[in-house]
Amino acid sequence: MINTSLSLIDLSLGEIIGGPSEKLKKFTSSKVLEDWQGYTNPYGIYELRRLLSRHFQPLYNKELKVSQVLVTAGASMGLSAFYHLFSNQRLLIPNVCFPLYRKTAKQYGIELIEYYIGPHKDWEQTLEQIEKEFINGAKAIIWNNPNNPFGYIAPNYVVEKLCELCEKYKVLCVSDEVYRDFTRDTNITSPSELIPNQTIFIYSLSKSYGIAGIRIGCVIAHPKIIENLREIHWNLGMSTSWIGQEIAKYAIEYLNDYPEKLSKKITNRLNGAAEFFSTKNIPFYSPDGGIYVCIDTKELGIDAVKFTDLARQKMNLQLMPGTAFGNTSSHIVRLNAGVEDAKFFEALHRIEQIYSNVNNL
Numbered sequence: 001m002i003n004t005s006l007s008l009i010d011l012s013l014g015e016i017i018g019g020p021s022e023k024l025k026k027f028t029s030s031k032v033l034e035d036w037q038g039y040t041n042p043y044g045i046y047e048l049r050r051l052l053s054r055h056f057q058p059l060y061n062k063e064l065k066v067s068q069v070l071v072t073a074g075a076s077m078g079l080s081a082f083y084h085l086f087s088n089q090r091l092l093i094p095n096v097c098f099p100l101y102r103k104t105a106k107q108y109g110i111e112l113i114e115y116y117i118g119p120h121k122d123w124e125q126t127l128e129q130i131e132k133e134f135i136n137g138a139k140a141i142i143w144n145n146p147n148n149p150f151g152y153i154a155p156n157y158v159v160e161k162l163c164e165l166c167e168k169y170k171v172l173c174v175s176d177e178v179y180r181d182f183t184r185d186t187n188i189t190s191p192s193e194l195i196p197n198q199t200i201f202i203y204s205l206s207k208s209y210g211i212a213g214i215r216i217g218c219v220i221a222h223p224k225i226i227e228n229l230r231e232i233h234w235n236l237g238m239s240t241s242w243i244g245q246e247i248a249k250y251a252i253e254y255l256n257d258y259p260e261k262l263s264k265k266i267t268n269r270l271n272g273a274a275e276f277f278s279t280k281n282i283p284f285y286s287p288d289g290g291i292y293v294c295i296d297t298k299e300l301g302i303d304a305v306k307f308t309d310l311a312r313q314k315m316n317l318q319l320m321p322g323t324a325f326g327n328t329s330s331h332i333v334r335l336n337a338g339v340e341d342a343k344f345f346e347a348l349h350r351i352e353q354i355y356s357n358v359n360n361l
Contacts, residue, residue, distance in 0.1 A: 009339070009347045010318040014148070015212040016266075016291065016338035020251070021258060024209070027250045028243070037242035042234045043226070044071025044218075045245045051252045052218050056201070059192045067223040070230050071248075073240045075178050075204035075217035076100055081232040082174055082200055082219075083108045092133050092141040094118075096326045098148045098176070113138055118150045119285055119296070119332060123158045130162065134169040141166070144176040145188060149294055149325055149334040151179075151270075151287025156189045163194040171198070178204040178217075181259040183289040184267050197222050200229075207291065207338075208259040209251040214244040266291050269337040269344050276348050282355050291338045294322070295351065298331040300358050307333055307354065315350040 019025065043049060049069040057064045072078035079100065087108040093101045094117035105112050113136075115129040116122060130141065143162065146153045154162075166173050173191045180188050180203070191199045201220040206212040219229055251258065273293045277284040283296040297307045304321035311317040322332025335351075337344060 006316040006350070008316050008318070009343050009350070011336040011339060011344070011347055012318040012320045012334075014207075014291070014336060014338075016207055016210050016262065017340065018210060020210045020247075021255060024211070024247065024251055024255060028247055031246050031250075032243060037246075040239045040242050040245060042230050042239060044069070044240060045242070045249065048245050048249045048252075049218075051249060052220075055252055056192075056203075056220060059190050059201075060196055061193070062196070064220070065223070068220055068226055070219045070221075070226045070233065071240050071245060072217045072219055072233055073237050074206065074215040075176070075202050077215070077233060077237060078202045078217050078219040078229070079174070079176070080104055080236065081229045082202075083110060084232045084236070085228055086110060086140055086172075089140070090138045092130065092138040094142070094144060094147065094326075096147075096150065096322075096329045096332075097142070097144060099324045101142055102326075114326075115141075117144075117147055118152065119294070119329065121152060123154065126154075127158065127161050127165070131165050131169075134165055134171055138171065140172040140174060142174045142176060143191060145190070146179045146182065146287070146289035148179065148290060149292050149320070149322070149329075149332065150285050151290030151292055151294075153183065153186045153188055153288035156187065159189040159191060160194060163191050163198075166191070166195055166198050172200065173198055174200045174202065176202045178202065178207060179290040181208040182263045182266055182291055184270065184287070186288045188289070192220065200225060205248050205251065208262065209248075209255065210258075210262060211244075211247060211251070214247055215241060216244045216248045265341075266337050269341065272345060273335070273337065273348060276345075276352075280352050280355065282352065285332075292334050292336055295333050295335070296331050297333060300355065302358065303330045304333045305330075310354055310358070311351070315354065317347055317350050 053064045095114040204217040320334040322329030
């Protein structure tokens with residue numbers, strides 16, 4: 001039975017709680033009173049695409065053209081459009097990864113192959129496995145940086161070597177960078193900087209601007225790839241919500257410092273979690289970026305599912321078991337640092353109570 005004497009704290013979903021800034025909320029409420037726009041251009045509203053091309057221009061050596069930008073109904077729809085384009089082929093994904101990588105692949109008959117990404121960092125092993133599978137016929141790779149769930153950020157030399165391998169074996173790189181604005185002061189190198197014509201860059205505004213649920217993401221790639229993805233995206237869901245696109249336009253144009261402020265809040269929580277877990281001798285994986293921190297339940301003699309069941313029933317605490325991320329993460333539990341400070345640090349104390357009293361719970 002769930003302990004209802006404690007207030008519910010939910011750290012299970014990948015969402016930054018609290019929503020957007022007050023300025024963005026006020027803009028949104030005023031915008032819906034204006035002329036209704038209905039369906040928009042299949043590529044997205046031109047002005048938003050122009051702003052996105054300008055926003056991400058620093059990643060590209062050559063001019064980033066509007067024709068290289070597609071606005072999607074969230075990053076997930078951009079990923080789904082790629083899967084549809086890539087159906088019935090061999091795709092390389094991380095062995096610990098965002099659950100939709102696997103779930104969406106099953107829908108399109110894609111053969112999945114895995115490469116090492118965790119739980120412990122071993123970039124040489126990662127690169128060796130990637131090259132091995134390229135030789136064996138993988139034609140595309142999903143590269144998630146910072147990684148979900150561990151928050152690992154690949155060093156520059158690793159990304160450079162990955163791009164060399166993609167060029168050598170003529171492999172397409174799908175670079176999922178939805179957490180790129182959350183880095184804990186660690187630099188990120190994107191494959192877009194090195195092999196732009198072989199990279200499909202995927203981004204979401206929901207994390208960086210606190211607008212989860214609006215469903216606004218984007219894909220940046222070669223114009224020919226964008227044309228193919230645009231056709232698929234339209235067939236899957238028609239145009240992206242016009243009000244969502246207007247919100248995104250305003251956020252990028254007038255709130256360009258908001259992601260950095262949000263990132264600092266997340267970083268402070270992650271730093272606090274690292275200090276707390278170290279002090280309490282709770283095994284954890286220190287993230288380089290992203291919005292999560294993972295703990296390890298192996299020393300308790302229980303798996304992640306059992307731990308999250310205890311957390312829910314005894315501590316009214318919702319956590320994400322690592323089994324959602326792959327077979328190699330059965331003892332990993334993911335915590336979302338995107339909640340208010342008071343709730344997040346209270347959740348850490350409840351976790352410590354489980355570690356201290358697991359046999360009595």
